[in-house]
Amino acid sequence: MKSSELLEQSERAHFLLGNEAVVRGLYEAGVSVTATYPGTPSSEIGDLLYETHRDLGIYFEYSVNEKVAFEVAASASSLGKRAFVFMKHVGLNVAMDSFVSLGVSGVKGGFVILSADDPSLYSSQNEQDNRYLGKFAKYIVMEPSNPQELKDFVVKGFDISEATGQPVLIRSVTRVSHMRSVVKYGPVRNEINNSSKPDRKNTVLLPENSFRLQPQIFDRLKKVVEQGFSRNFINIEGEGEDLIITSGSAYNSIKEALEISGLKAKVMKIGISYPLDVEYIYNQIKHHNRIILIEEGGPFIEEQIYSIIAGKGIRKEVFGKITGDVPYNYEMNVDRVKGILAKIYGIPDKTEVVNIDLPSRPPEFCPGCPHRATYYAAKIALRQKGWKDYISPTDIGCYTLGYYDPYGFGDMLLSMGSSIGTSNGYSIFYGKKVITFIGDSTFFHAGIPPIINAVHNNHPMIVVILDNSTTAMTGGQPTPENMGNIVKIEDILKSIGVKNIHKTDPYDLKMTVETFKRAMDEEGVSVIISERECALEADRKKSKDEFKIFQVNQDKCKLCYNCVRNFTCAAFYIKDKRVYIDPELCDGCSVCSEPLVCPFGAIEVVK
Template sequence: MAYESLLGPEGRVEFLLGNEAVARGIYEAGVSVAATYPGTPSSEIGDVLYLISEKMGIKFEFSTNEKVALETAAAASTGGLRSFVFMKHVGLNVAMDSFVSLSESGVKGGMVVFSADDPSMHSSQNEQDNRFLGKFAKTIVIEPSDPQELKDFIVKAFDLSEEIGHPVLVRSVTRISHIRAPVKLGVVRERNEWHYRKEKAFVLLPENAYASQLQITERLGKVRSSRYSEMFDRVYGDSSTLIITSGAAYNYVDEALGMLGKKARIIKVGMSFPIDAERVIEEIDKAERVIFIEEGGPFIEEQVLALCALRSIDKRFYGKLNGSIPASYEMDVDREMEFLSKIFGIPFTPRTERMDIIKRKPVLCPGCPHRATYYVTKMALKQRGIKNAIAPTDIGCYTLGYYDPFQLGDFCFSMGSSIGSSSGYSMNAGEKVVSFIGDSTFFHGGISGLINAYHNNHNFLLVIMDNSTTAMTGGQPTPETSPPFKRVDLEGVVRGIGIKNVFTIDPYDLKASLDVFKKALDSKELAVIISK
């Protein structure tokens, strides 16, 4: 069976994808419950667990969205079990309401939240740095720099979480989750026994939440000591130039310095919040200049500069806040060589010229039913003489309808935004509104928007592109998938809201589909077409 190597014995070395190393890490940590909603660049963790979680002794589920996944894991933690929830970076936005509350309540069994960020937006709508969300939510933030550390830091994060009674956010990025490297397997821990008891800390009424504030401060105060930072932080080299870096950026720093023939003292920060202030200040005191290089925003830089300001430490600082280092897009070796050469005052010539290759837009796969759905939509609009329809779309393969030849995509922010925006357009615009959403996205974030549209008498046509899978992230199951799951009837959910104009079509039956689309476009009230 695929991924059997992840069940191997202690001491074996396997060539693992970063996300596969994460799966092995939670196995070694003795995790009992894991949950997710698939999203690149974290999806492969779920693919692994879907196939071998039973052999690992882990109860795993694909949840309907990230908030539900986090709450599933949090409940397991209240009973003393170790639990794990993972998602792509924008998924943490969806889970944020409960994520913020997690630190308020604290945890019993160790609980780790894994965020795979996507600098340069390889498959995302933004490149937010979730370390800032971790700090905002008052969680401990850990940053591995390679697949071996992904596995090892996951295990340590669970130990830390359980000892302190506080959640830990482990932050990866695309280039760490999606690289392969040798990983030495460790010992597999025994899983905790379930021992639940009712506690007021898990009921966040104002009275209980008020009492938890001092406990949060106390727990984070404990973690600020070198005893815990030494679990994750490392210091290398000997130089008057100090580079403070973390995660993926460390790998680029190491290679760039070698290629430039320069040396530096390096603090590789593994626990980036709360930062070990005393160790960092001690190193800064010995340096002549300090360079901050991190993947994402100036997260560590802001914390360190605040500490330096409090202690009136004046050094030559270089980073994103003063423009020495670019603030946008992911790091790479060439970019780091370029700005390090300026700081060191040495000449730099790029290794190669970037080639202008022919650009090719992403396209829907051959045979994809979304092609037929978009085609029949265009035909119906044309036959009804509708020239300026507004077409909100959503997150999924079908977002590619934005491109030629369909050009159906006028608004797309986040999961489910096609429906909420359609309400806004239908209230104000004179043009016909036709919106598009996938079945998995509808279950994830679209249902409440459709209830709102029906309740407030909005008039637009919603097309649910139903291929009964979470296709864009690798074909993971949806609530329509069965067996072994209980199947949710998508059409029944839509009709259950009260919407009368609900149609199900086969988009390859062009004549019948065209008739349905024209009827729906003629409707004077909300209509839904499910294209299967």
């Protein structure tokens, strides 16, 4: 998407990804400062801001992690500027400490944080529902259902934040951030670029100040209801005896599911799910005997509805997660909602599912990926040194895929940086050698404190830093090593006092195997920096003449299948028991032609 399309002032409809609509919303709201650490499904907001922020007149940075990104935005708000920070759901855990404190301080310039949750775990380690974190930290929680609302809620979120003095959390989900639909632009307001010093009695959370601020938090939250914001974000549609209460992405499935099932119900869609307007909702639910609650995650709204029912002393028949009528996990879709309604109404669910039995297609390393070569070399070195019961914590990035066969690395993974963190424990309690894997961007994000701990407390381990000089998994965002003032991993390690620092190029298998073996003989903390640019990034820079591809010389191939069984590049395939290389997929990295993969020299460059 080009800047000119974002800057347009026309009434025409745009076909925007939810994440793109967010950027237009920031422009319309006159936001000054934005920051993030990339994470799917929020990454495209950063990709687009990175490309266009100068034209939009918005400050944007890729911060080293979510906590720093949050603090960059919070500081801007304390000066009176409008500030926005965004991240995937688990990124908010990283920012948690400052996140909670800002709820106490309140804000001066409008402050909106967007958390992109991932129900059904398309690219995450959990499906945590960050509405709970919003409520926990006393933020105003908003839930858009589609790209148009994402844009509109961003704009209105800033107004509400400034009207109340409290920060706003927008909870998006994969299917809203990655939904593309019609978006109509609104007016652009002038940037509010105040710059007055923070009110230090609110922004320095000494116990004295915090004590005084506690009641103010709830006074600010009350304004959300008193000024009608909570009520204005409730939409009611349809007619029927029963009431379905829903929000966010789950809302999108309800209408079609009702239609297919031949059912009628009133649908209440909640746009601000914390704080709720208790009186308004009571006046709605009191007319219905049966209430069905369908939300993704939770039971967040559901628990609040129970509170209203109990508080008002009314009796209602409620169907939801707590009663077992709605499943706790995964995203909603028409098929699931239809199934839920069928059970509640005791009607048949007519969906016929055809069973299709085909091999799975799990995610895999790209052809030419340097990680494949690093893992392949590591396995050879471990075998040659007779290491069998080693333990190998891994981390978050493309290289997590080394978990799968035939590589089989990874014994523990909790969060960003946990590879080195857990290695500190394993090095003492497991009693055997630890070899741990982490990427360059993850190392900067959360890998430095645990490696200081390892040196300081003398926990022996081999740390392999898979350095492809990009944040590859989220689409190739920059890292401190390749943009701005360059920060080198090697310099950090030296300053920490890591004595054994090795560098290798994974495309040179022989050198990499020898490097691993040398590190395995050392005491204390050893680091191997396995350095080779991400193949996708490198390909973008190649000229046409630099591209080459490889093929299998069938006369030389002895059908040992080592290349397919152990190196397992995605460009290989088998036909009539022979090995071939798909010329469309081959990246030309040449690693498979090395004797450590093909001892018979059967893999040759295509002339």
